[in-house]
Amino acid sequence: MGPRKLAAFGWAALGGACLVACASSSAPDRQGEPAGAASVPICSAGDGLGAAPLRRLTRFEYGRTLAELVGADPSVANALPPDEKSLGFDGMANAYSVSTLHASKYLEVAEGVASTLVADGARLAAFANCDPGADDACVEPFVRAFGRRAYRRTLTSEEVASMLALYAATATPDAAAGVRAVITAMLQAPQFLYRPEPALDAQEWGTALASRLSFLIVGAAPDADLLGAAEAGDLDDPAGLLTQADRLLASPRAGETFAHFVNEWWELETLPSVQKDQSLYRTWTKATPGELALETRAFIDAAWSGTPSLGTLLGAPVTYVDRTLAAFYGLAPVASDGFVAVALDPTRAAGLLTQGSFLAVHAKANQTSPVHRGKFVREKLLCDPPSPPPPDIVVRPPTVDPRLSTRERFAAHTANPKCTGCHAMMDPIGFLFENYDAVGRWRDMDGGQPVDASGSLDGTDVDGALDGVPSLAKRLLESEQVRECVARQWFRYAFGRDATTSADTCTVGALASELARTRGDLRAVIRATVEQELFRSQRPAEVAP
Amino acid sequence: MIPLRGSRVSRRALLASAAGAAVGLPWLEAFAPRHAAAAVAIPKRFVVMFAPNGLVPAWTPSGSERDFELSPILAPLAPYQSDLVVIRGLYQEGGGGDGHQNGMGGMLTGATLNAGPFGGQQAPPAGWASGPSVDQRIADVIGGETKLRSLELGVQVGEADNWGRMCYRAADQPLPPEDDPAAVYARVFAELHTDPAILAAERARQKSILDAVSGEYTRIAQSLGSADKQRLDAHLDAVRDIELRLTRGGNVTGAHCSDPVVPALDHDDNDAFPDVGALQIDLLSMAFACDITRVASLQWSRSVSQTRFTWLGIDEAHHDLSHLGDDDAVAQDKLSRIEGWYASQLATLIAKLKAIPEGDGSVLDNTIIVFCNELAKGNTHSRQDAGYVLAGRGGGALETGRFLRYDGNTPHNGLLISLLNAMDVPDQKFGNPEWSSGPLSGLV
Numbered sequence: 001m002g003p004r005k006l007a008a009f010g011w012a013a014l015g016g017a018c019l020v021a022c023a024s025s026s027a028p029d030r031q032g033e034p035a036g037a038a039s040v041p042i043c044s045a046g047d048g049l050g051a052a053p054l055r056r057l058t059r060f061e062y063g064r065t066l067a068e069l070v071g072a073d074p075s076v077a078n079a080l081p082p083d084e085k086s087l088g089f090d091g092m093a094n095a096y097s098v099s100t101l102h103a104s105k106y107l108e109v110a111e112g113v114a115s116t117l118v119a120d121g122a123r124l125a126a127f128a129n130c131d132p133g134a135d136d137a138c139v140e141p142f143v144r145a146f147g148r149r150a151y152r153r154t155l156t157s158e159e160v161a162s163m164l165a166l167y168a169a170t171a172t173p174d175a176a177a178g179v180r181a182v183i184t185a186m187l188q189a190p191q192f193l194y195r196p197e198p199a200l201d202a203q204e205w206g207t208a209l210a211s212r213l214s215f216l217i218v219g220a221a222p223d224a225d226l227l228g229a230a231e232a233g234d235l236d237d238p239a240g241l242l243t244q245a246d247r248l249l250a251s252p253r254a255g256e257t258f259a260h261f262v263n264e265w266w267e268l269e270t271l272p273s274v275q276k277d278q279s280l281y282r283t284w285t286k287a288t289p290g291e292l293a294l295e296t297r298a299f300i301d302a303a304w305s306g307t308p309s310l311g312t313l314l315g316a317p318v319t320y321v322d323r324t325l326a327a328f329y330g331l332a333p334v335a336s337d338g339f340v341a342v343a344l345d346p347t348r349a350a351g352l353l354t355q356g357s358f359l360a361v362h363a364k365a366n367q368t369s370p371v372h373r374g375k376f377v378r379e380k381l382l383c384d385p386p387s388p389p390p391p392d393i394v395v396r397p398p399t400v401d402p403r404l405s406t407r408e409r410f411a412a413h414t415a416n417p418k419c420t421g422c423h424a425m426m427d428p429i430g431f432l433f434e435n436y437d438a439v440g441r442w443r444d445m446d447g448g449q450p451v452d453a454s455g456s457l458d459g460t461d462v463d464g465a466l467d468g469v470p471s472l473a474k475r476l477l478e479s480e481q482v483r484e485c486v487a488r489q490w491f492r493y494a495f496g497r498d499a500t501t502s503a504d505t506c507t508v509g510a511l512a513s514e515l516a517r518t519r520g521d522l523r524a525v526i527r528a529t530v531e532q533e534l535f536r537s538q539r540p541a542e543v544a545p
Numbered sequence: 546m547i548p549l550r551g552s553r554v555s556r557r558a559l560l561a562s563a564a565g566a567a568v569g570l571p572w573l574e575a576f577a578p579r580h581a582a583a584a585v586a587i588p589k590r591f592v593v594m595f596a597p598n599g600l601v602p603a604w605t606p607s608g609s610e611r612d613f614e615l616s617p618i619l620a621p622l623a624p625y626q627s628d629l630v631v632i633r634g635l636y637q638e639g640g641g642g643d644g645h646q647n648g649m650g651g652m653l654t655g656a657t658l659n660a661g662p663f664g665g666q667q668a669p670p671a672g673w674a675s676g677p678s679v680d681q682r683i684a685d686v687i688g689g690e691t692k693l694r695s696l697e698l699g700v701q702v703g704e705a706d707n708w709g710r711m712c713y714r715a716a717d718q719p720l721p722p723e724d725d726p727a728a729v730y731a732r733v734f735a736e737l738h739t740d741p742a743i744l745a746a747e748r749a750r751q752k753s754i755l756d757a758v759s760g761e762y763t764r765i766a767q768s769l770g771s772a773d774k775q776r777l778d779a780h781l782d783a784v785r786d787i788e789l790r791l792t793r794g795g796n797v798t799g800a801h802c803s804d805p806v807v808p809a810l811d812h813d814d815n816d817a818f819p820d821v822g823a824l825q826i827d828l829l830s831m832a833f834a835c836d837i838t839r840v841a842s843l844q845w846s847r848s849v850s851q852t853r854f855t856w857l858g859i860d861e862a863h864h865d866l867s868h869l870g871d872d873d874a875v876a877q878d879k880l881s882r883i884e885g886w887y888a889s890q891l892a893t894l895i896a897k898l899k900a901i902p903e904g905d906g907s908v909l910d911n912t913i914i915v916f917c918n919e920l921a922k923g924n925t926h927s928r929q930d931a932g933y934v935l936a937g938r939g940g941g942a943l944e945t946g947r948f949l950r951y952d953g954n955t956p957h958n959g960l961l962i963s964l965l966n967a968m969d970v971p972d973q974k975f976g977n978p979e980w981s982s983g984p985l986s987g988l989v
Contacts, residue, residue: 051770053772053773054769054772054773054776054777056776079728081705081721081723082703082704082705082721083705084662084705084706085704085705085706086662086663086664086670086706087662087664092662094661094662095661095662095663097673097705097717097718097719097721098718098776098779098780098783099714099718099719099720099721099783100694100714100720100783100786100787101697101720101721101723102721102780102783103780103783103784103786103787104732104787107751107754107755107787108731108732158764159761159764162757162760162761162764163757165757166753166754166756166757169753170750170753170754177750181750181753181754181757184754185754185757185758185761188754188755188758188784189758189761189762189765190761190762190765190766190777190780191761191765193780194765194776194777196765196768196769196773198768199768199770272813273703273813273815275815275853275862277860279860286814364862364865365853365860365861365862365865366860366861385664540769540770540773541769541770541771541772541773542770543767543768543769543770544770544771544774
């Protein structure tokens with residue numbers, strides 16, 4: 001691994017300095033390797049790896065895979081029913097369901113994609129260097145070549161025979177219709193829509209790993225290079241796997257996939273449907289959610305192009321705005337077109353935590369929500385979800401009273417003993433955000449009074465009194481609990497399940513250690529994932545006898 | 546040929562074709578004489594219409610069973626009072642998950658949610674319902690003759706989780722409703738515009754494709770462990786459903802079958818909610834008129850819906866409002882207007898079905914519509930004293946023009962069983978056996 005850029009952005013030191021300082025007090029990782037050590041921590045779980053569940057392509061992966069395979073618009077995936085989300089992520093293997101509507105939509109999209117491909121002679125001919133629509137002799141080579149990309153491995157003789165039989169049944173009188181049928185069928189096959197892996201076979205394991213690697217890093221099926229490397233046995237040793245991982249990490253597709261992960265983790269996927277009371281927030285329009293999403297995307301892309309560190313995501317006092325958003329936030333006008341980087345006041349701004357996208361999603365239509373903002377930090381950054389309210393409580397946000405501050409209106413949470421326990425875990429964190437209104441703009445006054453943005457972290461490994469979001473960000477970046485939590489969020493996304501077994505939690509621990517070792521570098525965590533035994537060797541359950 | 550949805554260009558083309566085709570129905574006439582010639586028994590039909598977030602106390606009618614007055618909330622239904630059975634006072638059973646989750650999951654299944662991946666409030670994470678929903682049990686019996694076994698339509702249902710699913714083919718098999726009217730049109734009605742000869746060839750081709758696809762599912766499933774195999778087996782069943790649909794032919798028939806018009810609109814936009822709903826009601830009604838399906842559902846939003854009824858001058862999100870207290874007169878007024886608006890949507894659906902002549906009466910006479918909600922009361926999440934409106938006579942099985950008041954604790958499984966019986970499904974048990982003791986007294 002090459003030398004890391006310590007501070008692609010000046011503020012990376014914010015997280016970095018703290019992490020070093022805290023390293024001595026943090027627990028050693030599962031291999032007894034202290035944080036800050038020179039090599040990537042790896043969890044070796046031996047025989048106790050457990051079984052990997054069957055995963056299905058998410059809409060994100062399906063659209064991107066079709067785009068790369070046949071040049072389709074990735075938005076064709078929007079025709080499918082939405083993915084089930086669990087723990088915030090769309091690829092959880094225990095959550096997806098299947099229905100006749102799913103099957104009809106897979107058919108419908110496959111028909112459309114196949115028609116487009118068959119009409120594109122050059123693209124069609126590129127698979128096997130011949131035209132299966134014009135030349136009978138080309139059909140079998142095409143089935144093998146297209147199938148290898150669609151199924152992400154070499155087809156078995158039965159698979160080839162099955163598609164040739166379909167061709168024979170559908171190619172009269174129009175050979176192109178037969179080719180279309182073959183493509184349509186393969187794009188609905190389980191080898192394409194799902195990610196079946198061999199339980200025992202050693203031969204096929206290389207291509208199965210290639211798929212794991214590719215979906216993990218670029219959110220799509222393996223490209224020709226990766227498949228070739230897998231079939232040549234290059235992925236059988238960790239170094240070969242890492243070589244391919246680094247190649248994929250360097251592609252723009254990796255940045256898009258990282259942004260997808262961050263969006264799900266930060267609960268930003270609901271942003272397009274967020275609505276605000278426009279009588280209270282006059283600068284909010286129907287276009288604002290889209291603008292805020294672009295701001296966050298530009299921020300994540302910039303982080304990815306440097307060092308995508310936790311310090312940057314949680315702490316960077318910089319954002320990206322265009323003319324419209326500069327006016328929305330009340331920032332100095334932007335001179336050029338498009339989104340540009342603007343430096344923000346480090347006593348006010350802290351990465352994603354102070355962006356309109358995050359703040360608007362975690363707020364009500366007509367008021368801020370210390371509860372939702374605090375709950376997010378608890379759940380998604382500390383992995384310590386508060387217990388839900390008792391069943392006999394009528395849950396409702398207090399009515400907006402222009403004479404009272406949010407803090408005063410939420411006082412019932414501390415007055416009512418039934419509420420105090422859990423709200424003490426959320427509200428004092430949420431109050432730190434009070435300088436940001438329900439659409440994410442800075443405010444000095446609330447309810448006719450100066451904003452009081454004091455609060456605290458309690459029940460964590462970094463407890464203490466705080467004031468404002470930057471102080472929260474700084475404290476979170478010192479926390480081992482936060483590193484463990486971020487590693488756990490990534491684990492859920494990467495493996496499509498929660499970490500439950502000892503091999504899982506051991507792997508989360510290794511990834512958390514990698515975060516500590518690399519001063520919070522999330523790209524290093526993705527890379528380290530590939531080196532984990534769980535990633536390299538966990539097989540699916542064997543066939544039931 | 547099935548138009549591809551997704552890219553802007555093809556979507557626009559699809560909408561253009563929908564609009565253009567509304568002018569004439571080139572192939573429809575071909576079917577009409579065949580229908581006219583055959584002495585076809587009048588079919589029965591079943592519809593579920595769902596609205597979320599509970600009812601306010603003022604929802605309940607007053608008076609006695611046969612002499613009752615609808616509440617102001619239900620007043621939009623007054624023109625059809627003689628076609629209704631209003632029910633209040635059942636206990637809407639359910640379990641597993643939080644109040645909204647188990648209300649949604651139990652509403653049509655009478656069963657609990659299995660443990661699963663969706664973390665709710667006040668409860669361990671829950672999954673999908675542990676049994677089929679009543680509409681699907683009915684479809685088991687009457688769904689086999691039509692092109693579609695059943696048709697699930699949604700209005701801004703959004704995310705896929707157990708707050709957003711009420712129809713279940715079987716345990717753990719939720720049926721996602723389709724939110725986009727243009728996509729529904731393409732899937733359900735586009736064949737109206739295809740030359741029958743071409744359509745027949747296309748079906749034969751699709752059948753060959755799906756045969757091959759089925760073969761792949763069978764083969765791959767054999768190589769998997771039991772849990773993973775179940776996944777692919779379920780997918781295989783879904784593929785076979787479509788194959789079956791092709792072999793059934795599913796010719797569109799019906800003297801009053803015409804082509805719905807689906808104009809372009811952003812179906813996810815909050816303010817388009819009424820327009821999307823109106824289109825879905827049109828599509829549903831026409832699917833009945835054309836005998837494309839006999840079992841349908843229309844799901845307005847989802848449990849914990851945050852729809853903002855801006856067209857009623859209400860800016861707050863629905864679920865937030867639903868948590869305000871009974872003593873909050875402003876909130877009660879807004880919630881009453883929201884519930885009244887949903888009642889007016891039911892009135893629209895009733896009017897549409899009543900406007901389609903059939904036999905000596907209308908399609909409504911041969912239909913049962915069930916209007917339901919996942920909760921009895923929004924601000925307490927209570928499922929006690931739940932309210933329902935039934936509309937239509939189910940071909941004479943249901944005596945309408947009545948208001949039935951129960952004690953608040955009668956398990957609603959009885960209602961589900963009565964509905965099955967009214968639809969000629971003779972089951973005497975449905976859902977969780979603990980709550981299932983025969984039909985609801987006094988209904989059928």
